[in-house]
Amino acid sequence: MSVIDGYPTTALSTATVRARVPIGMDRGRPVRADMISFEGLADSGEHVAVQVPAVAGRIPLVRIHSECLTGDVFGSKRCDCGPQLDEGLDAVAEDGGAVLYLRQEGRGIGLYNKLDAYVLQDTNVDTFSANRMLGRGDDERQYAVAAQMLRALGxxxxxxxxxxxxxxxxxxxxxxxxxxxxxTRVHSNPDNERYLWAKASLGGHTLAVS
Structure with missing residues (x-):
């Protein structure tokens, strides 16, 4: 079995529970989707998938979304996470596929560390430098579990x-x-312009920002 970054590339996981849930999209129309839990994931995290049946003749669309409590739940304008999640759910509802919701808060550094990074960013430090000042990596996320989840979903x-x-x-x-x-679209507002600039200029994201 081959290993990349410490994770087995062919480790098996299974989808354990499929709960039918009406998911509210941006346009206000609920779409019935399956919310799925897994066992056997490489990091033992409680990651979930929201799956909509594939449209005939189309390759399934997938959005891998890392958890962002501040943006996804509380609507923080410091990032673009909440709008990206809404966009992903809406797009998957149209095309069929899945949104994988990975519990990797703050690009993998955790919620409390992310709030500490916010304080540093208020002193004109970019998001990546703030992580390093806390002794963490620029981006600690791994996507081995995403590959496992996708295989389990076929x-x-x-x-x-x-x-x-x-x-x-x-x-x-x-x-x-x-x-x-x-x-994805560019979800900019006056409070996240510096954050988007850092993602594009320092993080290599393909965002058309000035």
């Missing part, structure tokens, strides 16, 4: 909704056939 040939080339690279290394990369 989604090994996908289109990926992302502006992050690292997601594409890791999924392909873990054996997922990413046949197309669909860019």
């Amino acid at each position: 989604l090994e040939r996908i289109r990926l909704l992302t502006n992050n080339p690292e997601k594409v690279r890791q999924l392909r290394e873990y054996g997922i056939d990413v046949v197309d990369v669909v860019p």
